[in-house]
Amino acid sequence: MQNLTESTGQSATAAGSTFKQRAHIKLHDVKVQRAMKNFNLAGARARAMVELDNLEDIRTDAAGIRDRALADLDVWLERFETEARRRGTHVHWAETHADINRIVLEIAAKASVRKVIKSKSMVSEESHLNAALEANGLKVVETDLGEYIIQLRGETPSHIIAPAIHLNRDDVADLFAEHHKTPRNNDPAVLTMEARKFLREHFLSGDMGISGGNFLIAETGSVYLVTNEGNGRLTTTMPRVHVAITGIEKVVPTLEDVSSVLRVLTRSATGQSISNYVTILTGPKRAGDTDGPDEMHVIIVDAGRSKLLGTDMQEALRCIRCGACMNHCPVYQNIGGHAYGWVYPGPIGSVLTPNYIGLENAIDLPHAATLCNQCGVVCPVKIPLPDLMRKLREKQVDRGLRPWQERFGLRMWAWFAARPGLYGLAAKIAARVGRMAGGSSGLIHKLPGNGWTEERDFPAPSGKTFRELYAARKAGR
Amino acid sequence: MLLPATAVPTPRAQRINFLLSMSMSRPPLRVGLFVTCLVDLMRPGIGFAAIRLLEAAGCEVVVPATQTCCGQPAYNSGDRKAAQELALKVVREFAGFEHVVAPSGSCAGMIRAHFAELLADFPVELAQAEKLIASTRELTDFLVNVAGLTSVPGRLEGAVTYHDCCSGLREMGVKTQPRALLAQVPGLELREMTTPEYCCGFGGMFSVKYGEISARIADRKCDDIAATGANAVVLGDLGCMLNIEGRLRRRGDTTTRVLHVAEVLAGTEGT
C-alpha cells in the first residue's frame, strides 16, 4: 500500500505532509494563485453544453452506457480480449501497479527498446512508470506539451487534462531555455513551436510509444484515444511498439456507445464539440500498411478498481476523466491539484484516492469539499460525488479513523439534540455566552481551537433562542 | 440588474394586496415550521419572520416545541447513527403535517433529499416519513409554489444582491422563488452577482476543519457581492449568512448587510 506522503515525493512543489499543510502552501503561493485565477474551463463547458438541447437525457444515457459495461464487466473485458487478440493485439493483465511496470519492462526488453515516447497516461502516473523505466536504463520522453513541461521540471500533473496549469509562461520560458539551450522567449506560441521541434525528433526516433486508453471497445477489440495535440497519433503510429495502458473500467460495448459518451466527454473537458483527434487503434500494422507499429500491446489494469465493484462506491468507476468536477470545484479552484497529494485531484480524486491507496492514507480527502454539488451537476456520467464523499466519511467513522475530539464532539452534540429539554437549556446558555463574547460589535474574533476564526469573524448570537422567545410570546397571548 | 418598473407595485397597491391576501377565504394551510437549530440559537428573528410570512400567506403555523436539529451535521460528518437518531426524531415530530417548511434550503434539503437514504434501515419509520419527505419545502419555495403568496409585508430601500445557497439551489430547486418575492418588496432593487450560484465556502464542518480554504472561497463571494455595489446580500440559509458576514467583516467591510430573505420579505430585518 502506498503512502500518500511518499507518493508525492517526486514533486518538489507538493511539499507538506498533510492535505491541510499542502493546501496552506498553495494558498500562499503567488504563482499558483495567479494561475488558478486565470483557469476557466468551467466557462468553456457551459458555452458548449448549450448545443445539447437534451443534455439531461444525454447524461442519463451516458451514465447508463457506463453502468451497462460495469454490470457485466468481466464478460465485456473477455470479449474485448478475444476481439483484440483476433486482430493481433497482445493483451496483458496487471493486478497491481508493480505489475504494470514489470510488464512494460518485459515488452521493452524483448523488443530491444531504448527510447520510450509517451502520450498522456494517468494510469502510468499511478504506477510511477517513468521512474521504473528510467531505473532500467530507458530514456522516457513525455510528449503532451503539459506533461513534457512537468517532466522537465520533475513534477507531477496538477490536473488530469491540463497537467501544467499551475505554471505560467515565464516558468516554461526559463525551463526551455535551460533544457533546450535556446534563447529565452516567453511567448506561448513560440514555446509551443519550440516543443514541437524538439519533440518531433523524439517521435521519429522512439522505439516504443506508450499511451493511455480513454476507452476499450469490446465490439472490435480497439483502443480509443481522444487528444488535441496530435501527440497521441504520433506516439501510436511512429514507434515499432505501441503499449496502451488503461483500467479495467474503461471498456465500452460498441462504437455507437462510445460515440454517445464522446459527445459529453469533450464538451465537459474543454468545451469542444469534439477533440481534434479521435483515434481508434485495432491491432498492429497490417499487410501492405506503410505505417503503424509492428507490435501492439494493451495492459488492462486492476490496481484497486475491482474492489469498488458491487459496493456503494461502484458509481465512481463510471468516470471518463473529463476533469469537469475539478474545473467546477471551489476547493480545487483555490488550491490546485498538487495539494490533493495523489494522481487524481478534485472531487473524483477525493473519492478515488482513498479507495485506491487506502482510506487511512487519505484521511482528509473525503472531507476536503463543501458538498456544494457543483461537481455532481456537471458530471457527464452523473457520478454522485458528494454522496460518495459522504459515504467515505461514514466509513472513516465506522473504522475509528477520525480524531477522537471530532467523534466525541459529534456524540455530545447528538446526545443533547436528542433531548429537547437539555438542548434548550444548553442553547439558552450558549446564546447568552455568545452574545457577551460578541460585545458591541456582535462579532467574535477568536474561537479557540476552531478553524473558523483563522481568517473570518464569527457573528455572535443575538442573545435569546427562538424557543424561549416563542414560548414567551405564546404565554403572552 | 434593474427590474422593470411594472414589476413593483406602488406602496398603496402593496398594502391593499397584502390585506387582501390576509382575508382570503380559502381554508388555511396547516404548516409545521421547522425552525432549524441555527435559527434557534443564532437569529431567532428569522423564525418569527417566517411565521409572519406564512401567516400572511394564510397559513396556520404550528411550531413543534421539542424540535432541535435535522441531523445534517452528523450526516455530513459520517456519523450515520447520530444522524439517524435525529432524523427519526424529526419524523416523529413532523410526520403528521400536510406541509413542513424550513427557512433554510439546506435543512429542508436534508429531509427531502437524504432522509430516504438515511432511514433505509428503518422501514416502518420510513413509511411514516414518506409524506414528510415529499412535502418538506424551503420557505420561499413554499410561499410561491404552494401558498401562492403574491405580495409581502416587507419594504426595503436600496440595492441588494441574492446569493443562491447550494442546497436550496441544487437539492430543492430554489432559484426563481426568492427573486419573485423580492420583486414584490417596495424600494428594493435586485442586482445580480456574476456567479450567484457559486458556493460561499461554508460547507458545514468544512468551514471549521479547513477554515483557511473556506475563507478563501468566501473571498470570491465577497468580491462578487462588492462588485454589484449592493448595500446588502440576501440569502436563504443561516450557515452561508454567518460565513459571508464573518468574512466580510474580517476583510474590513462593516457596511454591507447580510440578510435572510425571510427578514427582508417580512420587513423585520434588523429587529
Add this chain to the structure above:
Amino acid sequence: MSARDNILGRIRAARGAGPTVTAAERAAVDERIAKHPIGVRPAMPWETVPRFIEQCVRMSSTVDRVAAVGDVPAAVERYFDDANLGKRAVVWPEIAQLDWSATGVVVEARPAAGPDLVGITGVHLGVAETGTLMFLSGARTPAATSLLPETHIAVVPIGRIVRAMEEAWQQTRDEIGDLPRAVNFVSGPSRTADIEGLLQIGAHGPFRVHVILVG
C-alpha cells in the same frame, strides 16, 4: 492462477456471479454488439453539407468547394499560392491520379516523412455534426500523410458526408466490414492550451487543415 483469472474472478465475485461466464451472459453481450443501438442524441435540425462546412470552419479548418473532382488540382494550386506554401506535396495514390499537368504543383505518391511540408489525402467519410474528417489507415491511405506535414489538404466528395459518428460507423461496417489498424477522426488543426490555458493552433500535428469539397 493468472493475473487475468484473478482479476476476472474478483469481478465475478464482486457482482455475485458464478465462477465461469455463462452462455446467457455471452449471448447478452453478443446481442448488444449485434444490435449496437444508437443512444440519445441532441436534435440535429440541419442539412449535412452546410453543417459540415460550418463546423469545419468552427474547428479552424478552411474550406473550398469545387464542382467536380477534375477541378481539385487548380483549387490546390490556388490554396498553395494564397498560403505561400511552395508547389510540392506528398499525396495518397488516388490524389496522384488526378491531372496535375495544368498546374505547377508537383505531387509525390508516397507516405509522408518527417520533412514533408504538405500532405494531400482523400477521406473515408466526413461527419457533419462536428466538421470531422474520417480516415482509415491502409496501403493506399497512409495515416502519416494527414499527420506529419504542417499543412494537410483533404479532398471530400459531398456524397461522403454523413450526419454523425454513429452513421459513420454503420457505413464503415457496411462498406469495409472489420476496422483497419487505425481509424482517425480529424477535426481541424492540432492545438494545445497547456501554457496558461491559452489556445495555440499547431501543436504536434498539422497547423493547417484545408478541406476541398467536391460536388
